[in-house]
Amino acid sequence: PDGGAPARPVIMTTPGLKTFLLACAAMVLSLAALAQTAAGPAGASLRALQYPADVLMDPSGQQSFAEIQRRFENGESRPVSGSSPLPLGGERTAWLRISLPDVPAPTEAVLTVAHPGMDSVVLHQPAPGGLWKVQVSGDKLPVSQWPMPYLHPAFSLEISAADPRPVYLAVQHSTPIGIYWQLWDRASFDRQSSTLHMVLGGYLGFVVLVVILSCFNAYNWRDPIHLVYAGYVVILGLGQLSLTGLAGEYLWPDHARWNDLAAVTVPMFSAGWAAVLVYRLVVERGHRLASGLLLSVMLLSLAMTLGFLLLGREKLFYVSNFAYMYLTPVVLGCLVWFSFRRPLAGLWALAGFLCLAIGSMFPILRNLNLVPVNFYTQFGAQIGAAL
Numbered sequence: 001p002d003g004g005a006p007a008r009p010v011i012m013t014t015p016g017l018k019t020f021l022l023a024c025a026a027m028v029l030s031l032a033a034l035a036q037t038a039a040g041p042a043g044a045s046l047r048a049l050q051y052p053a054d055v056l057m058d059p060s061g062q063q064s065f066a067e068i069q070r071r072f073e074n075g076e077s078r079p080v081s082g083s084s085p086l087p088l089g090g091e092r093t094a095w096l097r098i099s100l101p102d103v104p105a106p107t108e109a110v111l112t113v114a115h116p117g118m119d120s121v122v123l124h125q126p127a128p129g130g131l132w133k134v135q136v137s138g139d140k141l142p143v144s145q146w147p148m149p150y151l152h153p154a155f156s157l158e159i160s161a162a163d164p165r166p167v168y169l170a171v172q173h174s175t176p177i178g179i180y181w182q183l184w185d186r187a188s189f190d191r192q193s194s195t196l197h198m199v200l201g202g203y204l205g206f207v208v209l210v211v212i213l214s215c216f217n218a219y220n221w222r223d224p225i226h227l228v229y230a231g232y233v234v235i236l237g238l239g240q241l242s243l244t245g246l247a248g249e250y251l252w253p254d255h256a257r258w259n260d261l262a263a264v265t266v267p268m269f270s271a272g273w274a275a276v277l278v279y280r281l282v283v284e285r286g287h288r289l290a291s292g293l294l295l296s297v298m299l300l301s302l303a304m305t306l307g308f309l310l311l312g313r314e315k316l317f318y319v320s321n322f323a324y325m326y327l328t329p330v331v332l333g334c335l336v337w338f339s340f341r342r343p344l345a346g347l348w349a350l351a352g353f354l355c356l357a358i359g360s361m362f363p364i365l366r367n368l369n370l371v372p373v374n375f376y377t378q379f380g381a382q383i384g385a386a387l
Helices: 014-036 065-073 186-221 225-244 246-250 256-285 288-311 317-341 343-367 375-386
Strands: 053-058 093-098 107-113 120-127 131-137 154-159 167-172 181-185
Touching (some): 065 093, 107 186, 225 246, 225 256
Antiparallel strands (some): 053 093, 093 167, 107 154, 107 181, 120 167
């Protein structure tokens, strides 16, 4: 051991390491296979279709549905695609008029908005007698009260064979965002939903497996760092489940405000816990700069987490994305330094955190409206966390 510090035991034996790597490989392959059915820009491999739509903005969010219809008829709208960020925030509302396809017979379909965490999504669809049926979803409501409790807003609708009339979608969100809508036939949606829930359930089981192994190692080696790692995996897993919408659907379906906040507070808290884990690794190396930088990460993470809880996500959302750009290089830099001192443990830890950092960059770029919604912005962080 260098510097007179006691050597830490190897975290896993060779057979255990092989099992761990096989589990990682299986998880990554499962998530990659999901790309054919997961939410993302339409292509030859996707079952979902995105039909033409126009958009207009209601800056006050107070205009009635009849007023919005008249504005569409007067030609005030413009074409829009799911990759185009819209200037949302506050009470501003984006209204989309979505054209439906011609079908040979009445067809049961599902319209989805593939982005967990949207504040309010309201669908107006034609009903018999010239009326309109209204369905409300989004984080302003508990998931249990959505018309279709799901990972993200989803609405069931019937497409008429004679003269399919367009549907109207009203969206509010705390920050500018691209609205990616998809139309599925009901059978395709059910298959996609089953596949997605199966893979995310497998991810949850993978988290439980790692926690059990870490607790066993803590008992076997009498080293509390494994318990710190187990806590990190639990928090990281909850953060990923919050980002995908699975936590809102199953863990807290009756708590709208927490469902809205969890997607930002839990990942931010997990970043601080990652610094705690790395601090436990490097503190015995005697490097004050590395320890001080990691302490700054912990404090920044705690401050941002409390800020989200007290002020809400809107005021700190963009700041948090830039905070990650400080937190991530500090943690990785300390692990690079640690790898030179303890290559066996340091390189493994560096490789794991590097995978997570690369995967997490995709949703950050999406949040900053630098890239549109796609498979990697939806599931990149989960793949990195699994690795």
